[in-house]
Amino acid sequence: MLAQYFEVKRAHPGSLLFYRMGDFYELFFDDAVRAAAALDIALTRRGRHAGDDIPMCGVPFHAADAYLARLIRKGFRVAICDQVEDPAEARRRGGKSVVRRAVTRVVTPGTLVEEALLDPAGHNYLAALAEARGEFGLAWADVSTGALHAQPCDSGGLGAALARVAPSELLLPERLLDAGRPAGARAAGALEDWRPVLAPLPPGRFDSANGARRLRALFGVAALEGFGGFSRAELAAAGALVDYLELTQKGRLPRLSPPRRWTAGGAVEIDAATRANLELTRTLSGERRGSLLDTIDRTVTGAGARLLASRLAAPLTDPAAIAGRLDEAAHFVGDEPLRADIRAALRRAPDLERALSRLSLERGGPRDLAAVRDGLGLTGGLRDRLALDGAAIAGPPEGVREIRDDLGYHGPLVDLLARALVDAPGPLARDGGFARAGHSPELDRQRALRDESRRLIAALQRRYAERTGIPSLKIRHNNVLGYFVETTSVHADKAMAAEGFIHRQTMASAVRFTTVELGELERDLSQAADKALALELALFAELAAAVLEEAGAIGRAASAMARLDVAAALAELAVERRYARPVVDDSLAFEIEGGRHPVVEALAEDGAAFVANDCDLAPERRLWLVTGPNMAGKSTFLRQNALIALLAQIGSYVPAEAARIGAVDRLFSRVGAADDLARGRSTFMVEMVETAAILNQATGRSLVILDEIGRGTATFDGLSIAWATLEHLHEANRCRTLFATHYHELTALSDTLPALACRAARVREWKDGIVFLHEIAPGAADRSYGVHVARLAGLPPAVVARAGEVLARLEAGGKTGAAGRLADDLPLFGAAPPSRPPRAAPAPDPGPARAAARLAELEPDAMAPREALEALYELRDLLAGEGEG
Secondary structure (H helix, E strand, O other): OHHHHHHHHHHOOOOEEEEEEOOEEEEEHHHHHHHHHHHOOOOEEEEEEOOEEEEEEEEEHHHHHHHHHHHHHOOOOEEEEEEOOOHHHHHHHOOOOOOOEEEEEEEOOOOOOOHHHOOOOOOOEEEEEEEEOOEEEEEEEEOOOOEEEEEEEOHHHHHHHHHHHOOOEEEEEHHHHOOOOHHHHHHHHHHHHHHHHEEEEOHHHHOHHHHHHHHHHHHOOOOOHHHOOOOHHHHHHHHHHHHHHHHHOOOOOOOOOOOEEOOOOOEOEEOHHHHHHHOOOOOOOOOOOOOHHHHHOOOOOHHHHHHHHHHHHOOEOOHHHHHHHHHHHHHHHOOHHHHHHHHHHHOOOOOHHHHHHHHHOOOOOHHHHHHHHHHHHHHHHHHHHOOOOOOOOOOOOHHHHHHHHHHOOOHHHHHHHHHHEOOOOOOOHHHOOOEOOOOOHHHHHHHHHHHHHHHHHHHHHHHHHHHHOOOOOEEEEEOOOEEEEEEEHHHHHHHHHOOOOEEEEEOOOEEEEEOHHHHHHHHHHHHHHHHHHHHHHHHHHHHHHHHHHOHHHHHHHHHHHHHHHHHHHHHHHHHHHOOEOOEEEOOOOEEEEEEOOHHHHHHOHHHOOOOOEEEEOOHHHOEEEEEOOOOOOHHHHHHHHHHHHHHHHHOOOEOOOEEEEEOOOEEEEEOOOOOEHHHOEOHHHHHHHHHHHHHHHOOOOOEEEEEOOOOOOOHHHHHHHHHHHHHHHHHHHOOEEEEEEOOHHHHHHHHOOOOEEEEEEEEEEEOOEEEEEEEEEEOOOOOOOHHHHHHHHOOOHHHHHHHHHHHHHHHHHOOOHHHHHOHHHOOOOOOOOOOOOOOOOOOOOOHHHHHHHHHHHOOHHHOOHHHHHHHHHHHHHHHOOOOOO
């Protein structure tokens, strides 16, 4: 057995080896040590090898999926080594023969298909990245559904593409990890965030010519141009992906759809930082709850939830395609009975896509056949409900008509599966019991023989108990002895004396016997049970083949049901949350009337009304500079407009009274503050890297939201960077921008930048405090109210009082303009002593004289640049008569 184990292990050195032994998957040596620690199970010892005890652990065969899920989540690869012959065959070979075993699949994060290992509402993508002739190509597939995609990428767009796909496993040639090579250097930045899921492979697997041949053979075509004009890099990536699937699935390829090519500009480009900042699918804490996806998801099927997530990951840029999706949602917004009927039917729909994929991989079971039966059984009713209503003169929109057509007609297949399968079959074909009585006369006959033999054995037990006078006598079964008669040791003598009883085994507490009659019954039972199971397995194979013959039509029906679910769900959302239909066109408009933040509004406590705000980034005022105190709503306002644009471009109604948006090609966000310790980046460095990406990539059709640029460094440095950033966005990028800041000095740019408009978050001072109105209005704020916010946050009263005193002195003393107005952002390192009346300030000298005296004191050669700049501000204020006395 160990010789066989070592042979298999050598062929899969990078994987934990699940080695089937009876009813367990066993792990040995280092695999056992690592798995026991990861799974928190007992590590034992069994036998010796090379003079040492052999570490060993195991998991039950029937519960293996749960353990696999935990190992895959922790980054392990697992090779499944199953018994591929009947143990009886090994016994017939005699000698020291062991049961033949072979790896039947390698389980990796990107190749999961088991229901227990997958998130029903999320895709699980395996991706491959290749480089050819200086260009990158990205291919990705969801093995559980069969969707296959490819796109060309340049180094600048690679990070956004990976963020959109979010692969569970990313294949790439080993040379792309070498930053010393040109290709590796260009890919390094984009790959940094994906290192935990990288799977480097030999470069030979990424040959574009081999990839093209593999794809042609897979889809049975002479040329791939009918699917799109793929680059060499795309072909290399897609070919490597298919090759990897064939390798890990041991020759059983999943059913893959023909590759769909993504073209540049077809979807809104959103980089990883923006996706995280806007919390599109996960909050910053990593949870789905509280994200935009969680807030808008009203789907009732797993396939619909996955489609909605895919649309949110890649919003469209084509106004016509967006309008088509909006028409589909509008059809259900206006017809509540239709929407309710459709959603009620879809709630009963199983996951057709994933059931079909498991069957194609020969890892499906009777439950997957039943899923096909039940799913296709719904299509007729859905199709009829979507049929042209005489009351609807115009009829359903084109998209709904396409959905209706794609649902298709599946009566013969549904009838076959309904006749052949019981209502609720089990998950495993080898357990039998899934075939409906009456479908197969021969199967019914063998089942009757099997069941009759079982009844005869029960009757035989009663007869033996009466004959021997041993009421506790039992007929039992195990895999070694088969059927046997068992009595306790106390009654062993009675059984020994009984006619026809043949002694088989003596144990500490029991004695076991057999009889000729029992042996004959066992043979009949075994033969009948084996024949019945063989007939059921043959029936399963026939039904699976019938399903796979219709795989294309079934796939179209599954896709149609997912699209129908999303359209009805978005309509439900629009009615429930009072969303409005947006207009998306080719202009550069961005007009939002009464816009609301979808997540904040949904999470508002006690039914508090959300304060809606308008936003108009017309070309002549495309850059809004938003000032105001913390907690006044600036960040919420910025985010809500970005989210409204994304919702509009996935084809959803939006949280607003009205919206007209010129299609956005790229969305950029620089909000929040966080460091990146893994890469040795400070908060300010992260901020500058993200800002650089915006300034280098934003176009005139982009939407940019920037919150507090420059706050991570010294006041004057930060102000200077924010100033220059604003000018660049206005003059070079010329994109629609929302720019929030505490640097009130930036409002002066409205005099020189014609497309810059100043807006302020309104507050109202009331007695000794302030009231946040959460309104964005024309104008500029002149105070930050930081001390008030500190009081609301619960800073100790002594600290708040001292901060107020320092602020009053700075404002009264007239330090440099920026320092005075930003004093509430200065750090406090300890509680101040009790406040005392300030000393009376002496009368100031005449400005020019004081300036001259101060100038004479300066030693320019000994001053640092920052000291010189501060001295310059001081001299300016002295000349203006604002100097400190």
